[in-house]
Amino acid sequence: MLERLGINAKEAEKTLMVASSEKKNQALKKIAEGLIENTDKIIEANKVDLENGEKNGMAKSMLDRLKLDKERIEGMAKGVLDVATLPEPVGRILSATERPNGLRIEKVSTPIGVIAVIFEARPNVTSDAAALCLKSGNTVILRGGKEAINSNKTIAKVMRQAVKEAGMPEDVIQLVEDTSRESANELMKMNEYVDVLIPRGGAGLIQAVVKNATVPVIETGVGNCHIYIDKNADLKKAVDIVFNAKTSRPSVCNAAESLLIHKDIAKEALVAIKNKLDEKDVTLVGDSKAREIIPDMEKATDADWATEYLDYKMSVKIVDSVEEAIDHIYKYSTGHSECIVTENAGTAEKFMNQVDSAAVYLNASTRFTDGGEFGFGAEIGISTQKLHARGPIGLPELQSFKYKIYGDGQIR
Known part of the structure; x- marks a missing residue:
């Protein structure tokens, strides 16, 4: 089955890689329309996935990732339309030179080819990935998790029909409906058909792909994200930023997991931040200095500093300096996203330059x-x-390039 998907993707690639921007944008607009028109069907399929998730004891934060409603589907459609409005990424001349022998050499952006995406319980990834791949001239093989299979099948069917109505091969978008571990392992080794594989999910999925894939992989990240509250921070900004970063959607990779606070502002800042986080019942675990300020706070273990909770939980450490904060981030960060809250321009520049x-x-x-x-x-x-x-x-990252060399009979 997977080999058939690979053959289909390679065949559709021939059409898509030379499709005009107008043609691709038309297909994207049809996809957006299809998502809106089929909102009820998508929600109905999603309800089945949600019910199965609840039966299987899925965590509330993961159920939130899985859930689709009218507003989220409208957001998916808007995302597709937003991609349609972006500049055409294919065929851009990245550089051009002329050699002494008269050869004119152009470096031109080109589609990567066939992109496979393995992801978990995030059905919105189905439309996001398909839209970006289509606009960038790449065919896509999507392999979502079993938790979202009914949602993904319905969304994929809508998108394939929309692409077909736009006059393009429906196989520019394909879904692996077999959600077994075997299908994922086989997809990781389809070197003959897949040009790059992108995993999107938790640490277990990403590491499984990185370790087992024989096709090239773009490694996406686990998000152990930090916020450092400097001694020169605006306290109101600090409270609002931490509250938003931790609680607006704790199940996503850009949610903050670790809080570092300078000792000079620690008592005032930590009490204010905790009072705000209590509105969402966030559990804090901290080092000895943090627990002196909040005595009933649980003790943080070494594992806590390195944990992506994806839940209403956060680790807290009191630091003596911005240098100590940077060192802590270097040791425990996954390289995703970090923040400094400060009104000191020099400290801000130091943090932003040195945090990698x-x-x-x-x-x-x-x-x-x-x-x-x-x-x-x-x-x-x-x-x-x-x-x-x-x-x-985004689109630029889904491009490769080739060299076009124009001559007039030159030989070497």
Whole structure:
């Protein structure tokens, strides 16, 4: 079955890689329309997944990731339309030179080819990934988790029909309906058909792909994100930023997991932040200095500093300096997103220059690490690697390049 999907994807690639921007945008608009028109069907399928998740004891934070409603489907459709409005990424001349022998050499952006995406209980990834791949001239093979299979099947059917109505091969978008571990393992080794594989999910999924795949992988990131409250922080900003970064949607990778506070502002800041976090019943675990301020706080273990909770829980450490905060982040960060809250420009610059993560913030919530928020229309994931793609994976990251060499009979 997977080999058939691979053959179909390679065949559809021939059409998509040379499709005009107008044609691709038409298909994207049809997809957006299809998602809105089929909202009730998608919600109905999603309810089945939610019921199954509840029966299987899925955590509330994961059920939130899985859930689709009218507003979220409208958001999915908007994301697709946003991608349609972005500049055409294919065929851009990245550089051009002329050699002494008269050869003119152009470096031109081109689609990667066939992109496979393995993801978990996030059905919105189905449309985000498909839209970005289509606009960037890549065919896509989607393999979601069993938790969202009914939602994904319905969304994929809508998108394939929309693409067909736009006059393009429906196989530019394909879904692996077999959610067994075997199908994932086989997809990881389809070197003959898959040009790059992008995993999107928890640490277990990402590491399984990185360790087992023989096809090239863009490693997306687990998000152990930190917020450092400097001694020169605006306390109101600090409270609002931590509350938003931790509680607006704790189940996502850009949610803050660790809080670092300078000792000079620790008592005032930690009490104010805890009072706000109590509104959402956030559990705090801390070091000895934090527990002196909040005596009933649980003790943080070494494992806590490295944990992506994806829940209403946060670790707290009191530090003596910005240097100590940076060292702590270096030791425990997953390289996703970090934030400093300060009004001191020099301290801010030091933090932003020395912290080596994909996104580094000054006085803003880590929740903005998102393709849509960055103006990329959507994203397939957040890359925490340093080769080729880093941060939200948008259209430019889904491009390769080739050299076009124009001559007039030159020989060597």
